[in-house]
Amino acid sequence: MTGRDLHEFRAEVRRWCRDNVPPDWRTAQTGPSEAEFVAFQQEWFQKLRSAGYAVPHWPAAYGGGMSIPEQVVLYQELAAHDAPRLVLAFVAVHHAAATLLAAGTEEQRRRHLPAILDGELWVQGFSEPGAGSDLAALRTTARRDGDTYRVTGQKVWASGAxxxxxxxxxxxxxxxxxxxxxISYFLMDMRTPGIEVRPIRNAVGESHFCEIFLDDVPVPAANLIGAENAGWQVAQQTLGAERGLTMLELAERLGNAGFRWLVEACATPDATGRRPVDDPVVADRLVALDIEITGLRALCSDLVERHDTVTAGPADASIVKLYYSELLQRMTDFGTEVGGVGAHTVLRKPMSGGWESGAWVLDFVGSWEWTIPGGTSEIQRTIIGERGLGLPREPTGT
Known part of the structure; x- marks a missing residue:
């Protein structure tokens, strides 16, 4: 699709969105059963796949091949038409795919990339109770036993496990x-005996995160990604996708539908008939957020372009992740202020939506997730200082 006229492509995506985005999906996805949620997500993924919109960032040989400008247009239009997000497939199409493409064998790519397009779902088993920000301190063990590894340990904060x-x-x-x-990096079949998944109920009543308990779980040696004991280097490919390439879509959603809802909230009269936006302080904060969102969009587009040309800096993905997560917090915090007491009465938000749904209090509480997974804001600042600015490394404890 590279080289296609962007105006024609935008018109094509707009037509497709008008014909295919379910107009009532937010209502249907507010409080559904788990089975309804999964079925909706899988159906939506296949709709996007049939149109060629599910994995635009993948190589053309595997069903992608869009240029960066085309990806920007696609995500702009999906956000503008309030399309559902691929919540369930997020780890599969971004983290798993990035890892397989960068470090997997040809056999592993042939096995899993087509399966992801058919609906195979993935979870990331990195963090542990004592190894979150300091991921290298993980204690889950994999003991070699012939052509199998026996894995024992615990993972936590595993989204969608x-x-x-x-x-x-x-x-x-x-x-x-x-x-x-x-440390070594493995592909583990979640249906293997010895695996127990326990959902964690969060502050807003959802169970987005899970614990995974592993008791002598057999993992074939053929499922090793990269060399034994070289998993830390492979993990950087996964974390790079989480901190950078996934942000292109998230930035467009934050800057389009999310910001539009914020503007609408500021333009809605209160009980006295006054609109928040009539207050110069509110208007000033709206303008400041608009400027920040414009900067985020530009950063994301630039990062993805330079990733494709292998010219991205060692801290660029961390800059984007830090910028997005803290901007998301500021924006949802402001939405909570503008929403007033009424915003606190909203108890549920759509499960297939993003981190900016217009349910401002729930969005604000959820926004704090983003400053923790994939490396806390403090970790990102350390990476930026050391790898980006060349500052001396932090001293390590004895």
Whole structure:
């Protein structure tokens, strides 16, 4: 599709959205059963796939091949038409695909990339109770036993694990090596005996995150990604996708539908008939957020373009992740202020939506997730300082 006229492509996507975005999906996806949620997500994914819109960032050989400008147009129009997000497929189409394309074998790519397009779901098994921000401190072990590894340990904050078919798993294969050098990266079938998934109910009553308990789980050696004990390097490919490439869509959603709802909230009269936007302070904050969102969109487009040309800097993805997560917090916090007491009476939000749904209090509480997963804001600032600015490394404890 590279080289196609962008005006024609935008018109095509607009027509498709008008014909295919379910007009009542927000109502239907507010409070559905788990089975209804999964069925809706899988159906929506296949609609996007049939149009060629599900994995635009993948290579053309695997069903993608859109240029960066085309991807921007696509995400702009999906956001403008308030299309559902691919919540369930997010890890599969971004993290799993990035890992397989960068470090997987040809056999692993042939096995899993087509399966992802058919609806195979993935979860990321990285963080542990004692290894979140300091991921290299993980203690889950993988012991070699012939052509199998036996995995024992615990993972936490695993998004969507209760639905997943496969897991991107980090485990320690050499307990005597320096902590970053004794880790290996595996593809683990979530239907394997010895795996127990426990959903975690969060502050707004949802169970987005899960714990995963692993008791002597057999993982074939053929499911190793990269070399044994070289998993830390492979994991950087996964984290790079989480911190950078996924942001293109999220930035467009934040800057389009999300900001539009904020403007509408500011233009809605209160009980006295006054509109919040008539207050110069409110108007000034709206303008400031608009400027920040414009900067975020530009950063994301630039990062994806330079990723494709292999010219991205070592801290660029961290800059985008930090900028997005903290801007999301500021914007949803402001929405909560503008929404007033009424915003606190909204108890549910659509499950197939983004982090900006217009349910401002729930959005604000949920926004704090983004400053933790994929590396906390503090970790991102350290990466930016050390890898981006060349500052001295932080001292390590003894």
């Amino acid at each position: 209760q639905y997943a078919d496969w897991c991107l798993l980090l485990a320690r294969t050499d307990p005597d090596a320096p902590k970053r050098r004794g």
